[in-house]
Each structure stands twice: as C-alpha cells, then as structure tokens.
Amino acid sequence: MSHWRAIVVAALLATAPALRAGEVPLEARRSGYSFMGPETRAMQDDDTANPGMLFVLDGESLWTKKVGVADKACADCHGDARSSMKGVAARYPAFDKTQGRPVTLDQRINLCRADHQQATPLPYESRDLLALSAFVAHQSRGLAITAGDDPQLKPFVAQGRDLFRQREGQLNLACTNCHDDNFDKRLAGAPITQAQPTGYPLYRLEWQTLGSLERRLRSCMTGVRAQAYDYGSPELVALELYLMSRARGLPMETPAVRP
Amino acid sequence: MARSLIHIAALVVVAGLTFAAGATAEEPAPYKIVGDGIPESLTGAPGDAARGRALVLARGTTCILCHSGPFPETRFQGDLAPDLTGAGNRWSVSQLRLRLVDASHFNPQTIMPSYYRTDGLVRVGRNFTGRPILSATEIEDIVAFLATLRD
Numbered sequence: 520m521s522h523w524r525a526i527v528v529a530a531l532l533a534t535a536p537a538l539r540a541g542e543v544p545l546e547a548r549r550s551g552y553s554f555m556g557p558e559t560r561a562m563q564d565d566d567t568a569n570p571g572m573l574f575v576l577d578g579e580s581l582w583t584k585k586v587g588v589a590d591k592a593c594a595d596c597h598g599d600a601r602s603s604m605k606g607v608a609a610r611y612p613a614f615d616k617t618q619g620r621p622v623t624l625d626q627r628i629n630l631c632r633a634d635h636q637q638a639t640p641l642p643y644e645s646r647d648l649l650a651l652s653a654f655v656a657h658q659s660r661g662l663a664i665t666a667g668d669d670p671q672l673k674p675f676v677a678q679g680r681d682l683f684r685q686r687e688g689q690l691n692l693a694c695t696n697c698h699d700d701n702f703d704k705r706l707a708g709a710p711i712t713q714a715q716p717t718g719y720p721l722y723r724l725e726w727q728t729l730g731s732l733e734r735r736l737r738s739c740m741t742g743v744r745a746q747a748y749d750y751g752s753p754e755l756v757a758l759e760l761y762l763m764s765r766a767r768g769l770p771m772e773t774p775a776v777r778p
Numbered sequence: 779m780a781r782s783l784i785h786i787a788a789l790v791v792v793a794g795l796t797f798a799a800g801a802t803a804e805e806p807a808p809y810k811i812v813g814d815g816i817p818e819s820l821t822g823a824p825g826d827a828a829r830g831r832a833l834v835l836a837r838g839t840t841c842i843l844c845h846s847g848p849f850p851e852t853r854f855q856g857d858l859a860p861d862l863t864g865a866g867n868r869w870s871v872s873q874l875r876l877r878l879v880d881a882s883h884f885n886p887q888t889i890m891p892s893y894y895r896t897d898g899l900v901r902v903g904r905n906f907t908g909r910p911i912l913s914a915t916e917i918e919d920i921v922a923f924l925a926t927l928r929d
Binding site for chain 1: 837840842843844853854855856857858889891892899900901902903904905906911
C-alpha cells in the first residue's frame with residue numbers, strides 16, 4: 520500500500536463510518552454522469568441546452584417572490600442565494616433540532632414556508648418545489664458533498680444503509696445488489712450506475728421533466744415490485760441521507776441530466 | 779433435503795392460510811423437490827416451448843433484464859447473468875424447473891428472483907402480493923423452451 524493510499528484509508532477510518540463489505544471504495548466512486556453517452560453529457564454541460572436550467576430560473580424568481588400571511592420572500596431572510604445558499608444542498612439532508620431528525624432540502628423549504636412565510640406547503644414533485652430546490656442546489660454546483668458529517672445523524676445514516684441492503688419486493692432485490700455489486704453492467708441494455716445522488720433535482724429524459732431523488736428511489740422500488748415508501752417518509756429520508764453520505768466528496772451537479 | 783422439506787411445508791401452510799382468506803388460484807401449488815430438481819411438471823402437463831420463448835423475451839417476465847441469449851431480434855439484453863445459450867445442455871429439465879421456482883436453492887445469495895414463491899418476501903407491492911411472479915403454466919412453458927437451448 521502506498522503512503523498516499525494509507526493516508527486516504529486512515530482518513531476514511533477516522534472521519535467516515537468504516538467501509539462495509541460490498542461498498543464502493545471512496546476513490547472508486549463515480550457520478551451517474553460518467554456512465555452516460557457523450558450527447559447526454561453535452562446536454563448537461565451546456566446551460567443553454569440543459570432543460571433543468573429553466574427550473575433553476577423559475578426558482579430564482581420564486582426566491583424573491585413574497586408569499587404567505589407573513590408576506591415574505593426567501594430573499595427577505597436569506598438575501599442573495601449565491602452566497603447564502605452556497606454549499607447548503609451539499610450537506611442535506613441535515614439534522615433539524617426541533618424535529619429531532621434529518622430533513623431533506625424539500626422539507627426544509629416547506630418548513631421555512633410554514634414557520635417564516637406562513638404559507639401552505641408545496642406538494643412533492645410540484646413545479647414550484649422542484650424549481651426552488653433546483654435553484655438552491657444549483658448554488659452548490661461544483662462543490663463537494665459533505666452530507667452526513669453531523670454526529671447526530673449517525674443512527675439515521677445507519678438506518679439508510681440497512682434499507683439500502685434490504686432485499687424487497689416481489690423480485691426480492693436490494694439496492695446494493697444493483698448499485699454496489701453490478702454497476703457498469705447492463706440491465707436490459709441500460710447501464711447501471713452506482714446510484715450517486717449528485718445531481719438532484721435532475722432532468723430525466725425518460726420523465727421529460729425535472730424530478731427529485733425521492734421520485735428516483737420510488738421508481739427503483741416499484742421496479743423490484745416493492746411497495747414504495749411515501750414521499751417524505753422517514754425511510755426515504757434515511758435512504759437519501761445514506762446515499763448523500765455515501766457520495767461524500769463527489770461534486771454537486773444540479774441540475775444534472777440523466778437518460 | 780431438510781431445507782426443501784421445510785420449504786414444502788411452508789408453502790403448504792402459506793397456501794392453506796391464504797386459501798382460508800379467500801385467495802385466488804394464483805397461489806403457488808405445492809411441489810416436490812427431489813435431489814437438485816423438481817422432476818414433475820407443476821401443471822401435470824408438458825409446457826409449450828414456443829410460448830416459453832415469447833415469455834422469456836417479454837420484459838414483464840424480467841429474464842431479459844439480466845440475461846442474454848440467442849435472441850437476435852432483441853437489442854436490449856442484460857449482462858448481470860450468464861447467457862442462456864446452451865442452458866439445455868448444462869441443466870436437466872428437473873434442474874431448470876427448480877432454478878425457476880427457487881434459484882436460491884442453488885445459491886442462497888443469488889440475485890435471480892424465485893419465480894414461484896410468495897413466502898419470505900419483504901414489502902411486496904400491493905398489486906403483486908400473494909401471487910408468484912410467474913404461474914405454473916408460464917414456468918412449464920419457459921422450462922420447455924430452455925430445454926431446447928442446445929449448442
């Protein structure tokens with residue numbers, strides 16, 4: 520083992536939970552981007568061709584729009600998102616003291632609406648919620664994912680890992696069977712990635728729209744003919760948290776494009 | 779062998795319970811494992827190889843998600859599992875039947891689903907509970923087709 524490797528491994532052991540059997544080693548982690556063809560990559564890379572950028576622009580105008588009984592805009596509390604929201608999405612889901620558990624960026628946006636804007640929650644996968652979360656996450660584009668560092672999150676990361684390794688559904692498959700053990704292989708001709716959640720919300724050509732990470736997880740669950748967890752359920756949040764902590768160090772890509 | 783007996787017992791119990799609850803005829807019927815296979819047809823009749831081929835190629839059957847095979851007309855084949863070419867040389871009909879019914883009998887860690895099983899599964903989707911992935915007839919058709927795959 521080279522010194523360099525030894526240092527990486529030592530750092531890993533010190534800061535991150537120990538690597539379990541079957542998990543992708545840190546230095547081998549790759550975004551879904553690296554599994555795509557040149558055309559889809561070019562679409563993601565060019566802001567004028569990336570359909571996700573339309574949502575980011577929508578989010579930018581929602582950021583300054585006064586809403587709710589409080590008649591306040593996000594910007595009234597947070598100012599310029601380019602500085603105040605930089606790196607924020609890279610550490611979500613984050614521990615919320617009042618709730619005593621992790622909340623996703625979508626949930627944080629709705630908590631802000633309830634607590635500070637006195638506005639009704641935006642439904643999951645609604646255009647406005649996707650636009651706001653794309654706009655906020657876009658402020659982290661290029662920054663390394665840091666989610667899961669907070670020690671209070673430890674049991675929730677562990678719960679997410681267990682769910683990732685739990686076989687489920689009529690096809691009796693776990694996430695790990697495809698995304699740890701068989702990435703780079705092809706499922707009916709389509710490449711399987713490592714399921715790194717680097718680009719959400721992202722534009723999926725198959726969906727013809729922007730979608731959240733929860734939407735993606737629910738479709739993998741439906742794919743193995745399992746009962747998908749509800750949006751915002753503790754299980755989906757734990758899975759999301761585990762996936763983000765598993766992607767630690769990879770750069771954020773929001774809004775990514777995927778086939 | 780002990781395991782297969784337990785398995786049969788479990789299937790009978792499951793079938794009995796759900797029958798009492800008013801389940802449909804889609805519940806798996808009991809079957810008998812002998813050695814490393816199921817020698818007797820699940821339906822009591824031989825399968826239809828032509829229908830079996832069409833089933834293997836149908837996405838909903840899921841084989842082709844993981845496997846490839848001598849199917850020049852289909853571009854979208856998987857490579858998570860061995861190519862099915864020559865499966866009929868490598869395995870007897872009895873072994874092929876057990877492989878489809880419960881692949882975990884050969885390899886407890888396998889990712890290949892058990893196509894004729896309803897017990898021991900977690901969070902099965904509402905539309906899929908209480909019935910196996912394939913019916914006895916479908917399994918017999920696929921077994922008949924796989925047996926024709928000879929190099």
